[in-house]
Amino acid sequence: MTERMISCSAAICEALTEEMARDEAIFIIGEDLVAHGGIFGQFRGLPERFPGRLIDTPISESCIVGAGLGAALTGMRPLVDMHFADFVTCAMDEIVNQTAKIRYMFGGQVKVPLVIWAPDGAGLSAAAHHSQSLESWFVHTPGLKVVVPSEPADVKGLLKAAIRDDDPVIFFQHKKLFAREGPVPEGEHIVPLGKAAVKRPGGSVTILTYGSGFYMSMEAANELAGMGIEAEVIDLRTLKPLDFGTIADSIKKTNRAVVVHEACLSGGFGAEVSARINSELFDYLDAPVLRVAAKDVPIPFSPRLENFVLPKAEDVISAVRQVVYR
Amino acid sequence: MTSRIDNKRCLKMYEQMLTIRRFEEKAIELFEHNLIRGNIHPCIGQEAVSVGACSPLRRDDFMVNTHRGHGNCIAKGADLKLMMAELFGKSTGYCKGKGGSMHIADFEGGNLGANGIVGGGLPIAVGAGIGIQNRGTDQVAVCFFGDGATNQGTFHESLNLAALWKLPVIFVCENNLYGLSTPVRESISVVNISDRAMAYGIPGMSIDGNDIIAMHTKMTEAVDRARAGEGPTLLDCITYRFFGHFTGDPGKGITYRSKEEMGQWLERCPIKRFRERLIKEKRITEKTEKTMEADVKASIEEAVQFAKESPLPLPEEALQDLFH
Numbered sequence: 001m002t003e004r005m006i007s008c009s010a011a012i013c014e015a016l017t018e019e020m021a022r023d024e025a026i027f028i029i030g031e032d033l034v035a036h037g038g039i040f041g042q043f044r045g046l047p048e049r050f051p052g053r054l055i056d057t058p059i060s061e062s063c064i065v066g067a068g069l070g071a072a073l074t075g076m077r078p079l080v081d082m083h084f085a086d087f088v089t090c091a092m093d094e095i096v097n098q099t100a101k102i103r104y105m106f107g108g109q110v111k112v113p114l115v116i117w118a119p120d121g122a123g124l125s126a127a128a129h130h131s132q133s134l135e136s137w138f139v140h141t142p143g144l145k146v147v148v149p150s151e152p153a154d155v156k157g158l159l160k161a162a163i164r165d166d167d168p169v170i171f172f173q174h175k176k177l178f179a180r181e182g183p184v185p186e187g188e189h190i191v192p193l194g195k196a197a198v199k200r201p202g203g204s205v206t207i208l209t210y211g212s213g214f215y216m217s218m219e220a221a222n223e224l225a226g227m228g229i230e231a232e233v234i235d236l237r238t239l240k241p242l243d244f245g246t247i248a249d250s251i252k253k254t255n256r257a258v259v260v261h262e263a264c265l266s267g268g269f270g271a272e273v274s275a276r277i278n279s280e281l282f283d284y285l286d287a288p289v290l291r292v293a294a295k296d297v298p299i300p301f302s303p304r305l306e307n308f309v310l311p312k313a314e315d316v317i318s319a320v321r322q323v324v325y326r
Numbered sequence: 327m328t329s330r331i332d333n334k335r336c337l338k339m340y341e342q343m344l345t346i347r348r349f350e351e352k353a354i355e356l357f358e359h360n361l362i363r364g365n366i367h368p369c370i371g372q373e374a375v376s377v378g379a380c381s382p383l384r385r386d387d388f389m390v391n392t393h394r395g396h397g398n399c400i401a402k403g404a405d406l407k408l409m410m411a412e413l414f415g416k417s418t419g420y421c422k423g424k425g426g427s428m429h430i431a432d433f434e435g436g437n438l439g440a441n442g443i444v445g446g447g448l449p450i451a452v453g454a455g456i457g458i459q460n461r462g463t464d465q466v467a468v469c470f471f472g473d474g475a476t477n478q479g480t481f482h483e484s485l486n487l488a489a490l491w492k493l494p495v496i497f498v499c500e501n502n503l504y505g506l507s508t509p510v511r512e513s514i515s516v517v518n519i520s521d522r523a524m525a526y527g528i529p530g531m532s533i534d535g536n537d538i539i540a541m542h543t544k545m546t547e548a549v550d551r552a553r554a555g556e557g558p559t560l561l562d563c564i565t566y567r568f569f570g571h572f573t574g575d576p577g578k579g580i581t582y583r584s585k586e587e588m589g590q591w592l593e594r595c596p597i598k599r600f601r602e603r604l605i606k607e608k609r610i611t612e613k614t615e616k617t618m619e620a621d622v623k624a625s626i627e628e629a630v631q632f633a634k635e636s637p638l639p640l641p642e643e644a645l646q647d648l649f650h
Contacts, residue, residue, distance in 0.1 A: 027460065029456075057487065058483075058486060060486065063449040063452060063486075066448070066450050066452065067452040067484075070450035070451060070452060070467075071460070073453070074457035074458070075457055075461065076457045093480075097442075097446060098446055103649075103650075104647050105421060106429065106431040107419070107422035107423075109420075109421070110431070
């Protein structure tokens with residue numbers, strides 16, 4: 001296997017091309033897939049390569065997700081394209097009451113091999129209805145696996161793992177990161193669900209992050225290194241099931257933690273991670289766990305306003321300096 | 327006339343209707359004795375819809391169900407013992423006690439499960455239809471839902487999509503004239519629910535849902551269309567639930583339905599009507615009827631016995647079956 005630099009978008013395409021060639025039960029269903037190769041061009045080339053297996057739908061999000069579920073229950077392995085993660089609200093019953101509950105509620109009779117692919121995130125002046133990061137809603141819904149990759153290699157490896165998984169996976173991918181490039185192994189490259197990755201080793205503090213927060217955290221970590229503070233950056237990658245073992249190992253070493261995400265602060269995933277660290281690792285902590293997150297308002301349109309609301313590397317630096325008391 | 331339907335099938339349909347009726351009566355009794363907890367939404371009065379809609383189906387056809395779904399489960403071939411055990415919350419039930427009365431599924435029998443959300447099943451049936459079309463088999467998916475569901479967005483999204491792609495889905499509306507306490511005349515903008523089929527360019531018809539022969543005949547046509555790749559049908563099956571919305575409904579729904587109305591519908595009891603017809607056409611003898619009643623009773627007693635003797639789940643089983 002060789003590594004080459006490709007974008008997150010290309011990584012999606014590569015994962016899907018490989019998986020769809022491998023398994024005929026896989027199809028993609030959603031809005032504007034064929035003519036545009038997806039609203040962001042993320043599926044470009046797939047409609048020609050797999051005719052009939054990218055299904056354009058009317059704008060009917062409830063039915064799209066519910067139909068994906070029905071197909072998954074009857075032998076197919078669909079990937080539902082949510083168009084924008086914000087549109088999950090139109091399909092909340094299908095995701096929360098149906099997809100998440102069916103296996104459990106029916107006593108484990110059936111598998112639900114469904115991937116809900118949802119492009120999320122802000123930073124593109126897309127305003128309040130096209131910019132949200134909603135992952136914590138689904139972490140709070142037992143029965144769903146929640147994946148939020150950052151780097152292209154993880155996009156490929158996690159998407160392949162999600163497609164092969166027999167449980168429903170909601171897969172959030174940040175829109176602003178589509179063009180972001182990174183080394184990606186060719187061919188079979190699987191990143192198992194439920195495994196975090198230590199992406200930058202360090203002994204001074206543990207930064208726990210995912211999605212766009214990862215790049216913010218790496219930028220901060222590089223600046224902090226100049227101040228003699230070595231941050232260990234952990235990319236959680238899968239929020240549910242959460243790899244708490246990797247988190248614990250790091251905090252036992254650093255005794256400090258900062259959680260970084262783009263989603264707004266209150267009730268965000270950082271609250272869950274922080275609570276768990278406090279209850280399970282209290283004796284190891286030398287400082288309170290801090291959170292870096294967006295402010296608790298809808299995402300505003302004007303770039304100046306949006307920039308003010310979103311967390312930045314400087315916020316990560318300031319939080320880290322607080323917990324290391326420097 | 328029942329003459330076009332062979333005797334064996336007629337008697338089987340009659341027996342299934344009786345089974346549903348007796349199962350529901352027993353479930354209500356057990357609920358009143360606190361042996362079944364939660365609540366039950368009995369389908370007494372709607373048996374002809376369940377049986378007529380499922381009689382043309384094969385075991386490998388799919389069915390999506392509602393909260394008032396015991397009858398549809400039985401008509402699709404569910405095991406009474408596993409159903410009753412589920413109602414008792416026992417670990418031997420269809421869903422190991424995790425679903426209860428409102429959520430029985432039997433995936434091996436093509437029963438994709440009952441939904442507690444009004445209109446929640448329609449998109450799932452569409453998805454089953456997509457799967458069938460994709461695999462190129464001649465299976466069909468039958469979607470049960472109530473009159474109330476036809477005001478949900480999922481109804482309209484699902485009919486549109488199924489019509490657009492000519493999916494092998496039959497939409498069977500169990501129109502019992504009330505969404506909980508709200509009458510259809512106060513909640514639906516058209517005279518007949520079947521009129522809504524027009525908006526999606528598919529056949530729709532309103533049927534006397536208490537006439538098993540009409541149900542069976544119209545359903546057979548709809549299933550044949552679907553199997554032939556001609557797309558979905560909407561059947562508006564007009565019926566009545568004798569026991570109100572659920573076991574907690576005061577006076578079987580007397581707060582929103584008049585005594586006269588309830589009395590009139592009792593006269594139109596689907597089992598009574600079918601029985602009279604079978605007797606008139608000399609398709610059933612007193613002896614056959616007696617044997618059938620005894621068999622049905624025995625199978626329900628056996629189910630109750632099985633449920634009673636089955637173990638309760640261990641508390642920790644609540645943590646199983648979430649993921650593979």
